[in-house]
Amino acid sequence: MYTAKHAMLYKHKVHDAEAYVFYMDIRAGGKGYDEFVRRAIEEDSVNYIRGRVSRVYERNGKLIVHGADTLLGAQQVEIEADMVVLATAGISNPGSEELAQKLHISYDKYRFFSEAHPKLRPVETNTGGIFLAGACQSPKDIPDTVSQASAAASKVLALFSRDELTREPVIAVVNRTAPPLFSTCAGCFMCETACPYHAIEREEIKTRDGKVIRSVARVNPGLCQGCGTCVAFCKSKSIDLQGYSNEQVYAEVLELLS
Amino acid sequence: MENTFEPKIVAYVCNWCTYAGADLTGTSRIKYAANVRIVRFPCTGRIDYNLLLKALALGADGIIVSGCHPNDCHYTSGNFHARRRWIVFKQMMEYMGYDMRRVKFSWVSAAEGAKWADIVNTTVREIRELGPAQRIQNEEFRMMNSEG
Numbered sequence: 001m002y003t004a005k006h007a008m009l010y011k012h013k014v015h016d017a018e019a020y021v022f023y024m025d026i027r028a029g030g031k032g033y034d035e036f037v038r039r040a041i042e043e044d045s046v047n048y049i050r051g052r053v054s055r056v057y058e059r060n061g062k063l064i065v066h067g068a069d070t071l072l073g074a075q076q077v078e079i080e081a082d083m084v085v086l087a088t089a090g091i092s093n094p095g096s097e098e099l100a101q102k103l104h105i106s107y108d109k110y111r112f113f114s115e116a117h118p119k120l121r122p123v124e125t126n127t128g129g130i131f132l133a134g135a136c137q138s139p140k141d142i143p144d145t146v147s148q149a150s151a152a153a154s155k156v157l158a159l160f161s162r163d164e165l166t167r168e169p170v171i172a173v174v175n176r177t178a179p180p181l182f183s184t185c186a187g188c189f190m191c192e193t194a195c196p197y198h199a200i201e202r203e204e205i206k207t208r209d210g211k212v213i214r215s216v217a218r219v220n221p222g223l224c225q226g227c228g229t230c231v232a233f234c235k236s237k238s239i240d241l242q243g244y245s246n247e248q249v250y251a252e253v254l255e256l257l258s
Numbered sequence: 259m260e261n262t263f264e265p266k267i268v269a270y271v272c273n274w275c276t277y278a279g280a281d282l283t284g285t286s287r288i289k290y291a292a293n294v295r296i297v298r299f300p301c302t303g304r305i306d307y308n309l310l311l312k313a314l315a316l317g318a319d320g321i322i323v324s325g326c327h328p329n330d331c332h333y334t335s336g337n338f339h340a341r342r343r344w345i346v347f348k349q350m351m352e353y354m355g356y357d358m359r360r361v362k363f364s365w366v367s368a369a370e371g372a373k374w375a376d377i378v379n380t381t382v383r384e385i386r387e388l389g390p391a392q393r394i395q396n397e398e399f400r401m402m403n404s405e406g
C-alpha cells in the first residue's frame with residue numbers, strides 16, 4: 001500500500017517520470033484500498049511488474065534493476081533507474097521489548113505488543129489499565145490506528161466513569177489477621193518477582209507512633225488477575241488465593257479421594 | 259489383582275486450557291477411564307508442591323498435572339514457573355526414593371480433547387501395572403513440607 005502511495009506522490013511531482021513497482025502479491029486489504037492501487041496503475045500509470053528482482057547493480061552512474069515479468073512468461077526485464085526504493089516490512093520499535101517488560105505486558109516474537117484477547121479484548125493488555133493503540137501492536141495504517149485509538153480511549157473512559165473499580169472475583173490476599181497489624185509474611189518478596197501483573201506492593205507495618213516495624217507484601221486488588229503464581233512461591237504460606245486457598249483445595253482433594 | 263485394582267488418580271489442571279480440553283473430551287463424546295478426579299486451578303502457576311504431596315499423602319495412586327502449552331498461559335508466565343518447579347520437585351522426590359512414574363506432567367490445550375483422553379488412559383494403564391501406591395506417611399509429609 002505505501003509503495004502505491006510513494007509511486008503516486010512521485011508521479012504527481014515529476015510528471016514525465018516513470019515509476020516501476022516489482023511485486024509478487026499486492027496486499028491492499030481494506031475499504032477502497034484496491035481502488036487506490038488500481039488508480040496508481042491506471043490513472044497515474046505506474047508500471048506494476050509481477051515478478052521478483054534478481055539483481056541491482058550500477059552501470060554508468062545508473063542503477064540497473066534486473067528482474068522477471070512472470071505475467072509475460074518470465075520475460076527478463078532490465079530497468080535503468082535513478083533511484084531504487086526497497087519496500088521493506090514494518091517492524092516494531094527497537095525499544096519495545098524493554099518497554100513491554102517494564103509495563104509487564106506480553107509481546108510476540110516480533111516484539112509487537114499482544115492484546116489480551118485477539119477477538120474479544122483487542123485493545124486491552126493483560127495488565128489492568130494499559131491499553132494498546134497503533135503500530136505498537138502490529139503494523140497498521142492510519143484508519144486502523146484511529147479506530148483502535150478511539151476504542152482504547154473509550155475503554156479508559158469506561159474505567160473512569162465508575163465510582164468504584166470492579167476487580168476479578170478470584171484474587172490473592174496476604175494474610176493480615178489480628179492482633180492489629182499482624183502478618184506471617186516475612187517480607188522476602190518472592191511473590192513480587194513471580195507476579196506477572198506487578199500486583200504486589202510493599203506495605204509497611206508501623207507501630208502506633210509511626211515507627212516502621214517491617215515491610216510486608218500486599219496485593220493490589222485492582223491489578224491482581226488471580227493466577228495464584230505468588231501462592232505457590234510464598235515460602236511462609238502467607239498469601240492465599242480466594243476461592244482456591246490451600247485449605248479449600250485440601251478439603252476438595254480429601255473428599256475426592258475418600 | 260490387575261483387574262480388580264482401580265487406581266485413584268488426581269488431576270490438577272488449569273482452568274484455561276486443560277480444564278477446557280477435558281470439557282471438550284466430554285462434549286466430543288470420547289470415553290476415558292473414570293479413575294481420574296479433576297481439581298481445577300486458575301493456572302498451573304498456582305499448583306504448589308504441597309498440593310501434590312497432600313494428594314499422595316491422602317492416598318492418590320497417581321497424579322496428573324496439566325496446563326496450557328508454554329507461551330499459551332492465560333496469565334502469561336504461570337506455566338513456566340510451574341515447569342521449573344516441576345523439575346525441582348521431580349528431582350527431589352526421586353532423591354527421596356519416590357517412584358515418579360506415578361506423577362505425570364503434561365500440556366493439554368483447550369482444543370486437545372483427544373490428547374487428554376489419551377493421557378488419562380495411559381496413566382491409568384501404567385498405574386494399574388504399578389499397583390497401589392504406598393502412602394506417604396503423615397510424619398514424612400510434615401517433615402517434607404516444613405523442609406521443602
Ligand code: FES
Pocket residue numbers: 272273274275276300301302303325326330331332333335336337
Ligand atoms: S492458565 Fe493454563 S497454565 Fe497458566
